[in-house]
Amino acid sequence: MLEAVAFYGLAALILGFGLMVVTARSAVHSVVFLVLNFLAVAVAYVVLAAEFLAVIQVLVYAGGIVVLYLFVVMLVNQKRAPEAHHDPHRKSGLGVMLAAAVLAEVTAIVVYTASSSPASVPTPPPAIAGNTEQVGLLLYTDYLIPFEVASMLLLAAMVGAILFARKAQ
Amino acid sequence: MHVIPITPYHYLVLAAALFTIGVIGVMVRRNIIILFMSIELMLNAVNLNLVAFSRLYGHVVGQVFALFIVAVAAAEAAVGLGILLAFYRNKETLNVDEVNLLRG
Numbered sequence: 580m581l582e583a584v585a586f587y588g589l590a591a592l593i594l595g596f597g598l599m600v601v602t603a604r605s606a607v608h609s610v611v612f613l614v615l616n617f618l619a620v621a622v623a624y625v626v627l628a629a630e631f632l633a634v635i636q637v638l639v640y641a642g643g644i645v646v647l648y649l650f651v652v653m654l655v656n657q658k659r660a661p662e663a664h665h666d667p668h669r670k671s672g673l674g675v676m677l678a679a680a681v682l683a684e685v686t687a688i689v690v691y692t693a694s695s696s697p698a699s700v701p702t703p704p705p706a707i708a709g710n711t712e713q714v715g716l717l718l719y720t721d722y723l724i725p726f727e728v729a730s731m732l733l734l735a736a737m738v739g740a741i742l743f744a745r746k747a748q
Numbered sequence: 749m750h751v752i753p754i755t756p757y758h759y760l761v762l763a764a765a766l767f768t769i770g771v772i773g774v775m776v777r778r779n780i781i782i783l784f785m786s787i788e789l790m791l792n793a794v795n796l797n798l799v800a801f802s803r804l805y806g807h808v809v810g811q812v813f814a815l816f817i818v819a820v821a822a823a824e825a826a827v828g829l830g831i832l833l834a835f836y837r838n839k840e841t842l843n844v845d846e847v848n849l850l851r852g
Contacts, residue, residue, distance in 0.1 A: 582753070582754045583752070583753075583754055585754075586754045586758055586759075586762075589762075590758075590762045590765075593762065593766060594762070594765055594766060594769065597766050597769040597770070597789050598769055600769075600773065600782070600785055600786070600789060601769055601770075601772060601773035601776070601777065601782070601786060601789075603782075606779060606781045606782060609781070609782050609785055610785070613785050613788065613789075616789065616792070617792065620792050620795070620796060623759070623762075623796060623799075624796075624799055627756070627759065627799050627800060627802070627803045628803060629799045629802065629803075629808075629811050629814075631811065632795075632799060632811050632814055632815065632818075635815060635818055636795075636818070639818050639822060640788075640792075640818070640821075643822065644788065644821065644822055644825045647825055647826065647829055648781065648784070648785065648825070648829070651781060651829045651832060651833060652781060654833065655781075655832075655833070655836045655842060666845035669778075669845065671775060671776045674771075674772070674775030674776065675772050675775065675776065678768045678771040678772045678775065679768065681768065681771070682764055682765060682767075682768040685761075685764040686761050686764060689757055689760045689761050689764070690757075690761075692757070693755065693757040710808070710811075713808040714808050714811050714812060714815070717808055717809060717812050718812055718815070721809075722812055725816060726816075729816055729819045729820070732819065732820065732823050733819060733822065733823055735823075736822070736823030736824075736826045736827050737826065739826075739827045739830065740826040740827050740829070740830035741830075742830070743827065743830030743831050743833065743834045744829075744830040744833045744834065746837075
């Protein structure tokens with residue numbers, strides 16, 4: 580019962596804030612709703628027993644990426660509304676309908692799969708306790724090379740971002 | 749009152765709905781900053797999916813992949829917003845419908 584209340588409350592928060600990000604008039608409001616959405620997703624991670632990822636979500640997304648967005652929103656002072664010009668070739672209604680069709684299809688697939696397979700696969704308990712220890716062990720053994728590649732990617736992104744955002748000489 | 753137990757499949761449907769909201773944002777909005785935020789919503793939906801599967805199969809490898817997605821999302825945000833700033837300095841607009849330098 581408590582689990583159901585937690586799930587449906589979280590789902591309402593996540594989807595509600597997500598909708599507000601998409602529909603908000605000003606970009607600053609969108610950023611604020613994005614923070615709230617990220618925090619609600621972090622709580623969902625805790626419910627799903629992924630505590631380490633929840634902390635990373637709060638630190639990197641709600642702390643880092645959103646601040647980056649906020650800086651950019653503040654840096655570009657808009658003299659005219661960005662939504663003023665409208666391309667007549669753009670078919671937004673068709674896009675929304677297609678997205679809704681995809682959602683219905685994915686939901687149908689998940690419901691069909693859930694009804695034909697057991698709720699959870701019984702697995703032996705892990706050798707070490709603690710979510711962070713498990714993630715760390717996997718990250719530094721089986722996934723060491725992707726981990727190093729990710730660090731190189733971040734370095735390249737840092738150099739690229741400085742290069743792009745710098746004023747042209 | 750009979751309550752259906754909450755399984756990871758519920759979270760899969762939630763993630764699909766969040767992903768759809770992101771897709772709708774990308775297709776409907778014209779402010780490029782809000783487009784980027786919609787992409788972040790979609791990446792979050794994918795992460796939620798991975799964590800739900802990690803819970804379903806009782807293995808943390810899904811969470812490791814979610815960590816990689818967080819790293820890639822950070823890189824994407826940094827480079828994307830850098831390009832956006834450079835573009836804004838040249839064209840003084842944030843409307844994607846006016847981004848037609850390549851006549852696309």
